[in-house]
Amino acid sequence: MRLNTVLGLMPALLGAQSLAYEVQTPPLDTDWTYKVGTNPWPEYPRPLLQRPTWQNLNGVWKWRAAGAGEGAMPPLNETLTQDVLVPSCLESGLSGVQLLNQTYSWFARDFTVPPDWSKQDGRIILNFEAVDYEATIFINGRQAGFNRGGYWHFSVDATDYLSVNGTNKLHVFVYDPTDTPGVNIPIGKQTRTPSHIFYRSCTGLWQTVWMEWVPSTYISGVEIAAGMDGQVNMTVSVNSSAGYPESVSVSVISADGDVVASHDAPPNAPFDFVVDSPELWSPEKPTLYNITIKTGSDEVTSYTGFRTVSRGKVNGIERPLINGEFSFHFGTLDQGFWPDGLYTPPSVEAMVYDLKVLKGLGMNMLRKHIKVEPALFYRACDELGLLLIQDMPSLQASGNVKPNAAQQAEFERQFDILINQHKSYPSIYTWVVYNEGWGQLLNNGTYPEEGLTARARELDPTRLVDATSGWFDHGYGDYSDNHHYANPQCGSPFYSIQSSPWDPSRIAIQGEFGGIGHNVSIEHLWKVEQAILELNQTYELDADLDAYNYRAHRLLDELREQVEFYACSGAIWTQTTDVEGEVNGLLTYDRRILRPNEDQWKADIQALYDTAQSRNEGNMVVQKMLR
Structure with a gap:
């Protein structure tokens, strides 16, 4: 046709x-x-x-x-x-x-x-x-x-x-x-x-x-942070039209149904207690604990995972640490668009399908790219063991459109909301303030990402902050984040003009790379003329899946070498799925074709983890705790 x-x-x-x-x-x-x-x-x-x-x-x-x-x-x-x-x-x-x-x-x-x-x-x-x-x-x-x-x-x-x-x-x-x-x-x-x-x-x-x-007196909000040491920090917000209670009661319950800790505390204020020797949450073993919270006649349930995010030097290189240990973090740039629902996945089953594909290929992380998902998405990442880098949705990307004072203030207000509404999910371990300069104020003597990085740490001292993912890096945040297509430039002594040189005082991460594409037949394409005419704007187009997988193998091996020889700690492949006029996804936009040769990709991803582990020999860790 x-x-x-x-x-x-x-x-x-x-x-x-x-x-x-x-x-x-x-x-x-x-x-x-x-x-x-x-x-x-x-x-x-x-x-x-x-x-x-x-x-x-x-x-x-x-x-x-x-x-x-x-x-x-x-x-x-x-x-x-x-x-x-x-x-x-x-x-x-x-x-x-x-x-x-x-x-x-x-x-x-x-x-x-x-x-x-x-x-x-x-x-x-x-x-x-x-x-x-x-x-x-x-x-x-x-x-x-x-x-x-x-x-x-x-x-x-x-x-x-x-x-x-x-x-x-x-x-x-x-x-x-x-x-x-x-x-x-x-x-x-x-x-x-x-x-x-x-x-x-x-x-x-x-x-x-x-x-x-x-009830007239009810629990309206819960914030939970649980560390690898068993310390739990909580705030239980209570609304009341009948007088506030003196306390709320909290019980932590294991997967076996055993109550492993109980604690009473005043509402609407932070409190701490300890769970002895908890099983830790990690991508390899995403253990979750249920939590029951009661006050008066109201009872709600929640959950948490015990894990600690920090950074520190491992054999002289700045690394992200989960529970005090470094392992390489690898996943995709996840846009979260759907051809039938756009921002709204057609169902929870469909939404989780994408995550299971990534986990099945051996990935342990994804970057949720300038979008916020339904709460059940984050629950699924918690359950599956997928670390999350969570972006703040950006302002306009045009270099000619910059926010005025009121627009910048509104962006910063909503950045607070992003953190406050999502800081209890164990899978999230990094906040991203700006992506590639989009909406980022430049050359005005001060840089808003300095204050926003400090604000993120004030609201949530338990996670890392990527102040600028790609492009205009002024030295703030925990990451030195490079974007480059198609080849990686991660923690290396070479970089493109659109990225800053690697900063050895911070964690080196490849915030975006790959982006190699493969065209498909019309039944798998977004049938909008302009989108189809722009397919050739993909960073690289490969003639067939054999060529696509050959190129992917070469790029992943190049990344592995940068892990071996330089300071690369994590990388994000573009992208989970095709979107409209882009044909560089692991999956087509309709989720009907998986491009990767699964055995090859699993082996290449495992090689990244193995190479990073070999850099841990001696495991001399000087840790900077965030908690």
Whole structure:
């Protein structure tokens, strides 16, 4: 079939939508696309703070386009006729709308409160896991909440706005400018004008919406840090409309169900206790402990893994240390885009599939690239034993667009949220402030990454900080991070003009390399003309899979030599999957073709670990503890 014929089959983009919900034909589907149905993401969405009394509000909602001045009052006397699937990106096929570049929108649904909730004295909390970009929440016509930032979970106490004996109307007014002129907000790789390494944007309620019943005095947040020495540092936040309790009770429970520690402490303040001789969490053995937390009539469950992240000299070279030991860290640049759902994976099963592929090839790490995932993604990394480098979603990448003072302040506010909402996941071991200068203020006498590195360490002293992944490095943070395609330049005495020379006082890491590509037949490509015309912008295109795997072997062996001869401590291969006009993934964008020769890649990755281990002979460690 000719390319222009295939592209002609695509929806007229995407203007005319079906009113009743049905999956719209995306430019490419996956094996999960048509299995999603109308009950998407039914799993409990908040693994770090679980309670039994909850109700999922995902499914088919109503939607319509809106104007800039509509956000003050919801359209109560209007019946919205267009169905939309929640959670989803409005621009995706799974949404049922698949409309691009919509700045203002109304989302609506009716819901009822379970009868047994109204019989108990308590509160009803409405939770949004993520809405891109601004969300104004109305319940029965009254404004009940507001949130700014497309990656963060937030909650609304809905109790005083609800009818507990009838139908309630929930409206969400969404404003999402993405990268329109004059706007500069954290967007990562999203754009309204996709081209090669920048992709179709995501608007709306793209993660789970749900509600829960809580007692009048209830646990609203939990922060946990557990070290290899067994010391646990926790803060349990409690909200109350009936007076605050004197204490909260914590129990730590092993995988066998044994209570290994108990502790009582005041709420809303940090406290410490010790678990004797815990089994440690590591990529090789990702042991997790359950935690039960009680106060008054409220009880929640959480979990943690005992592990310590630090840095130190091993035989004279700065290294990242997990539980006091150095091992080489290798994984992929993980974009987290899907052809059918864009930012929203079609299901938890689909999302975890990518992680299992990486783990199956022998990788022990990934870099979550300028995107934040649903909480169940981080739980899966904790369970599988995949170390995570977590990027802050970047401002615009254009060198001509720099944040003004207000935009920079908003970026820094959201950087705090990133850390505070994710610092309890054991798998995360590094925060990234800036990627390749995107949104990074330069040549103004001071560098914001200095203060942001200090801020990250203040909010979370238990992890490493990569102040600038690639390009403009001014000496801050724990890493000297090089980006180079296709060959690595990791901790070596040679470097490209777009990277700074290796700094031996910090950890040497290859923040991006590889990027070799391999074209595939049309059925596995993102069927958008511009994307297909830009395939040749891939860093390197190999004629077939034999050539692809030959080149991968050479690049991985070159990296191994830099581990052997120089100071390389970790590396990130670009990338997990193809995305739109990029064909340099281990997997195609539809996840139907795995390019690597699995035996070869496993051997090459193991050689990296073995070579790093050989550098540990004598194991003379001078450790700088972060805790």
